[in-house]
Amino acid sequence: MDWLNEDQRALRDMAANFARKELEPIANQIDIDEHTPDELVEKAAALGLYGLYTSPEYGGSGADLVSVCVVSEELAKASPSFAGMLTVQMVLCPKAVEILGTEEQKQRILTAHASGERLMAYSQSEPAGAANIGSHLTRIVPDDDTPAGGYRIDGAKLFCTQGTAKTFLVMAKTKDRGGNEGYGCAIVETEDEGFEVAHYEDKLGWRGTNTGPISFNNVRLEAGDILGDILTGGFSHRAANHANLLAHVATSIGCAQGLFDKTMDYVQQRRLYGRDMAELQPIGYWLAEAHAKITACRALLYDTVRQFEAGTVAPEAGNICKAFIGETIFEVCVKLLQMWGGSGIMNSTGVNRYMRDARAKCVAEGATEMHYAIIANQLLHNQPTLVPSNIVKAAAS
Template sequence: MNFDPTDEQRRWRDLAREFAQGEIRPRAAELDRGQKFPYDIVAEMARLGLMGLTLPAEFGGSGGDFVAYNLALEEISRADTSVGITMEAHISLGCAPIAAYGTQEQKEKFLSKCATGERLWAFGLTEEEAGTDAGGTRTTAELEGGEWVINGSKKWITNSGTDITAGVTVIARTGTREGGRPELTAIVVPQDTPGYTRGQAYEKLGWRASDQHPLYFEDCRVQRENLLGERGKGFRQFLATLDGGRVAVAALSVGLAQACFDEALARAKEREQFGRSISEFQAVQFKLADMAMEIELARNTVLKAAWLKDQGRSFGREASMAKVFASETAKRAADQAVQIWGGEGFMEGSAVARYWRQVKINEIGEGTSEINRQIIARSLLDESAEEAKEKMVAQ
């Protein structure tokens, strides 16, 4: 067993770390306050190859492996999870399904600019009635005169409304299967398609410099060829997409947990009470030890899941484990970091207060902790992880 990253993986991690610490971290507080999408940062990340890290080189991506991507994403998120989620949603949710299921023509048309990160692509699954229960999708797509006619709406879709967004892949109901289950299909919709509009950006507790909008489709027509993969395979496609996404959200959580630890350690060394550094008190030392221990475990879990994916092996259960453990590690780390900072940690403007606000979404996005625990449990009860997930989402 080898725990050392390859030279290439190390190169991506170090590149991301240098850029994140030098260019993102100093601006994270201002970006959060202003709730502004950081176009210049994303452009520079695109130039460095980070915004297309795992995407095929043939279409302008960097062709890196999944471990390298997760190492880099951890570093970006350590500086700012708003930027981390922008990168993650673009690569794992927006572009990866097109790279995996798209035709050569679709890849040339939609992926080429996005794989460089010059343009962004979004992934629209969630709806008002379809959150955890994605089988509750109401958005419909009907074939009419050689075109898909899409009607419905989506909610909270990341990267859907920036000035550089090129389009979205929507999951729509294209029919009903036996027993009333929906036939779900993925369809790509370019940004300027008539009948496709976006509502106001959301005001959020965290990820405030990232971009999410509600999407509306009213008799929105796209070519029949915009079908992604096969008709009726949308369900399987988004389950596979979310597996990869869960590992990446777990990496993002490790980055945030590490940022909490960095702040806590610095404060513990600097702050004096009773004439001594508070780092000399065992109560504070144990908090730091617990944080470091859990972060190490979470990081190993993320990297194991990423490694399995790189080997082409099944990694669904490990993805869910990584997602739950890393997001909850980050939550505990944020809580302890504020505790070590004391009252200063409660002040608007303190980094740990921002981390404490940001951390909650990691337990919700790309599958809540509850649903991931059920996926893990069902996989243990002698079902394959894949079947278990299908049942969860379909119920």
């Protein structure tokens, strides 16, 4: 990564320092407790991590996506789970608000978010399938009892990753006052009456953040709680989703690199059958193979990120990274963990969480097969999405 500029290097070093001093010592405990301590969130906020990708006029640092990815990678070396939660906070939610929001919404939401005062969550998944939005049941409809053209939202969502979020961006089917139907986005706050966070799931991986179902029972929304166009806001922030996928993939690479670094140390200090473990038959080969795969994945990711920044990226590039790199990294983590023998299976060594987090990353932000389906749609039909055409048509009319 010699090509990083001075600012990007400074941010990478800052993140590496934070990861080493603040994250690494408690990363295994975060996994065991399935909880990220508030103090860590506060420290991350004080460093400006939540507003890293947010424009300076809304309290952020306005860093580029390369910086966001190198920071994500460094944090993921210590805790892939914490880093995964952070990309949603750094990229997906604030970028969606920047793309869709009015000036008032951006000032209100983004400044409180960048300071860490009001973190955000992004909620799309429903029982009928996360990406299958044509079958989603949550509805935002006009409400004549709400002052000045308000709406109400009813329904339920699954698997919403919240951490300590207070502001939720909720994608749902919508109807405008003219009876037109589409897919929009509402801002729902934890304080809103009728909004409930039911419980948190006990998860295989990504345990540093709470994930669970949320529900809306006749939650009243003012006109200013609708983000973007009522009929298209739910899918017209694709640049935020794309950037977020790339940052998410950076955490996958950091995940494998973190386990690789620990495995190198372990292998080099361990002797087996009177020999250095590294000299045993498959070990050196596996290390070399892991190093080659991580290096190749990193090259693909940053090539894509730089094309994204230059505005020349292919629509399906993020899907390619997510599907291909995600699965490759998982395979790498399985092999690396195997080198630890029984010690890798014991939770006390704190290394099997990398493999579990790598698996969770192949499903969170869209399952691998869904991303391949999107790539196929782009190849065969020149359509960079799985959004059902009736929704797109209705929204466009």
